[in-house]
Amino acid sequence: MNDEQEGRVGEVTENTVRLKPDATIVADAIEAIRRHGAATFPDECCGALIGRDAVIAEAFAMDNTTASGAARRFRIGPDGYRAAEARASALGASLLGFYHSHPNEPARPSAYDLEHAWPNFIYVIISVTNGVPGDVTAWWLRDNRSGFDEGELRWHTGS
Amino acid sequence: MAHRVLIPTPLRPYTGQQDAVEVDGGTVGEVLATLTSRYADLRRHLYAEDGKLRHFVNVYVNDDDIRYLDREATALKAGDTISIVPSVAGGSAASDTSTSPELTNAEIERYSRHLILPEVGIDGQRRLKGARVLCVGAGGLGSPAALYLAAAGIGTLGLIDFDAVDVSNLQRQIIHGTPDIGRSKLASARARLSALNPEIRIETHETKLSSANALALFKEYDVILDGTDNFATRYLVNDACVILRKPNAYGSIFRFEGQASVFATTEGPCYRCLFPEPPPPGLVPSCAEGGVLGVLPGVIGTIQATETIKLILGAPGTLIGRLLLYDAWSMRFRELKVRRDPECPVCGDRPSIRELIDYEQFCGVTPQAGVSASASAGVEETTVEQLKARLDAGLPTFVLDVREPHEYQICRIPNSILIPLGQLGTRLSELPNDGREIVVHCKMGGRSAKAVKLLKDQGVDAKNLTGGVLAWIDRVDPSQAKY
Numbered sequence: 001m002n003d004e005q006e007g008r009v010g011e012v013t014e015n016t017v018r019l020k021p022d023a024t025i026v027a028d029a030i031e032a033i034r035r036h037g038a039a040t041f042p043d044e045c046c047g048a049l050i051g052r053d054a055v056i057a058e059a060f061a062m063d064n065t066t067a068s069g070a071a072r073r074f075r076i077g078p079d080g081y082r083a084a085e086a087r088a089s090a091l092g093a094s095l096l097g098f099y100h101s102h103p104n105e106p107a108r109p110s111a112y113d114l115e116h117a118w119p120n121f122i123y124v125i126i127s128v129t130n131g132v133p134g135d136v137t138a139w140w141l142r143d144n145r146s147g148f149d150e151g152e153l154r155w156h157t158g159s
Numbered sequence: 160m161a162h163r164v165l166i167p168t169p170l171r172p173y174t175g176q177q178d179a180v181e182v183d184g185g186t187v188g189e190v191l192a193t194l195t196s197r198y199a200d201l202r203r204h205l206y207a208e209d210g211k212l213r214h215f216v217n218v219y220v221n222d223d224d225i226r227y228l229d230r231e232a233t234a235l236k237a238g239d240t241i242s243i244v245p246s247v248a249g250g251s252a253a254s255d256t257s258t259s260p261e262l263t264n265a266e267i268e269r270y271s272r273h274l275i276l277p278e279v280g281i282d283g284q285r286r287l288k289g290a291r292v293l294c295v296g297a298g299g300l301g302s303p304a305a306l307y308l309a310a311a312g313i314g315t316l317g318l319i320d321f322d323a324v325d326v327s328n329l330q331r332q333i334i335h336g337t338p339d340i341g342r343s344k345l346a347s348a349r350a351r352l353s354a355l356n357p358e359i360r361i362e363t364h365e366t367k368l369s370s371a372n373a374l375a376l377f378k379e380y381d382v383i384l385d386g387t388d389n390f391a392t393r394y395l396v397n398d399a400c401v402i403l404r405k406p407n408a409y410g411s412i413f414r415f416e417g418q419a420s421v422f423a424t425t426e427g428p429c430y431r432c433l434f435p436e437p438p439p440p441g442l443v444p445s446c447a448e449g450g451v452l453g454v455l456p457g458v459i460g461t462i463q464a465t466e467t468i469k470l471i472l473g474a475p476g477t478l479i480g481r482l483l484l485y486d487a488w489s490m491r492f493r494e495l496k497v498r499r500d501p502e503c504p505v506c507g508d509r510p511s512i513r514e515l516i517d518y519e520q521f522c523g524v525t526p527q528a529g530v531s532a533s534a535s536a537g538v539e540e541t542t543v544e545q546l547k548a549r550l551d552a553g554l555p556t557f558v559l560d561v562r563e564p565h566e567y568q569i570c571r572i573p574n575s576i577l578i579p580l581g582q583l584g585t586r587l588s589e590l591p592n593d594g595r596e597i598v599v600h601c602k603m604g605g606r607s608a609k610a611v612k613l614l615k616d617q618g619v620d621a622k623n624l625t626g627g628v629l630a631w632i633d634r635v636d637p638s639q640a641k642y
Contacts, residue, residue: 044250044251046247046249065404065425066248066250066425067404067406067424067425067426067470069381072250072251073248073249073250074248074249074250075246075247075248075425076246076247076248077217077246077425077426078217078219078224078244078245078246079508080246080247081167081244081245081246081247082244085167085168094168095168098247100249100250102250102251103251104251105251109249110249110250110251112248112249112250113249113250116215116246116247116248116249117249118169118170118204118245118247119169119170119172119204120168120169120170120171120172121168121169123249143200144203145203145204
């Protein structure tokens with residue numbers, strides 16, 4: 001947690017943090033992402049972000065099915081994607097995006113992330129250093145695929 | 160003709176939030192072209208700059224991935240629904256190669272012919288150096304595979320074997336030499352590999368691979384190269400690879416014929432999708448019993464090494480979903496498509512095998528696992544001789560084959576109708592209702608016994624062909640190939 005992020009804590013209401021003007025994440029969901037990232041370290045974790053009315057209500061942990069080394073890659077195949085959609089429907093909610101961890105790397109999208117990104121999804125990235133969860137950031141793919149824009153991820157430390 | 164195209168959540172902002180749109184076209188490619196011209200923003204997200212579909216974009220016609228059909232040339236019928244389904248992927252910046260070890264100057268010189276291939280280059284060579292590959296067996300297939308993998312600079316090469324070098328091995332197991340006779344295969348292989356490339360690390364596991372140690376051994380490696388010589392170990396390697404999600408560079412040889420494929424990737428099928436059941440014990444002789452052309456494992460083992468290197472480099476065009484068949488005697492390569500079986504007991508949608516089992520019993524090596532379970536199930540049986548006599552006499556007979564299409568491609572009973580067991584329940588209307596006798600068969604009689612029971616439950620009388628198509632080939636039509 002850096003000072004700049006702590007400086008924004010005052011804008012946080014109760015147990016939710018605003019991500020972007022149009023998205024909010026429940027603190028429980030961020031905690032779930034942190035636990036998942038620590039549990040799979042040194043491999044990457046991944047999961048779906050599910051919510052309604054632009055509020056991420058659940059971080060739905062999924063299996064990392066990459067065949068190219070889970071320490072550096074994550075993959076959710078078409079069956080997994082359908083499972084995420086099904087989970088969202090079951091909750092009467094929508095699929096808003098996906099999260100994954102960067103073991104021993106900063107929480108910034110890689111070139112590989114960019115190459116594989118879908119538009120209109122929120123990508124949450126958590127950095128996990130030596131098994132300890134660290135920064136959590138959120139990103140949107142630019143519509144022209146030239147890069148990501150970072151969302152204003154504000155982190156509530158007091159929950 | 161108009162087809163319904165299902166649009167996934169992230170692309171709906173480009174279709175006015177519609178989750179399905181109607182688009183005309185005779186092929187998948189035409190439909191997608193029309194779709195992306197109508198909704199131009201879709202194009203850059205579905206297609207890469209080179210005009211090909213992005214590889215994380217999956218397109219299905221009804222339930223079938225077009226990669227297993229004719230890709231974008233797949234023809235459409237009235238009523239077909241096309242689904243665009245995302246894969247979601249990413250990884251740390253390190254993935255690019257920054258976690259792969261740097262190359263020393265000595266390595267740069269050694270691998271210079273790789274480094275000048277843009278498809279490998281420094282990044283690819285560093286990936287090879289960072290990779291860990293396990294060769295199961297240091298025999299016919301393992302010899303050439305390990306030699307080429309070592310030469311190529313695979314940073315850590317594991318070998319499992321428990322045998323000693325015998326003079327009869329040397330006709331094909333070229334990692335060993337005449338002075339090595341009597342020496343452990345692993346000691347011999349280690350010496351030869353270190354002499355070839357002292358830059359790599361060699362890990363030897365002098366043990367018999369078993370259900371008790373396979374997962375712990377495989378866990379430490381990125382790719383498993385299956386160079387085993389028996390069915391029990393082959394199913395064990397397959398299941399362990401599926402459970403651990405480690406790709407399996409598969410090869411096998413017999414006499415003049417070899418096979419190679421890549422199994423157990425997340426995309427593709429596994430060995431059990433191809434061969435749901437092992438042959439009955441004793442039916443397929445080992446190389447020791449049936450002989451093998453010495454150079455044959457050289458071809459197949461190097462194909463396995465090639466696929467292993469491509470998996471590590473992330474190269475396209477691997478043997479995932481394809482079984483390569485090689486006949487050295489006629490010098491022909493053929494290919495069969497192999498699809499992941501949703502009913503597969505290990506890699507299917509509802510796996511029943513989630514941990515390693517007793518493979519010797521599964522393959523009938525131990526006595527209690529007989530294959531003739533059908534009689535006990537109260538299924539009426541008929542023999543291949545009786546069937547032949549019926550057919551020759553022109554008696555009305557419907558021969559139903561309940562194997563998988565790839566098996567049907569290998570050999571079949573003339574005029575038999577193929578309905579795989581998994582589809583039988585929904586395709587009962589295709590069975591005759593005109594008094595013809597229905598004779599059901601599979602490879603050896605196990606699946607067809609289930610089919611006869613299923614039919615009986617539906618009020619359809621049928622007989623099971625004892626011994627299946629293999630008995631037919633043995634006793635009626637030896638001109639066909641067995642598998």
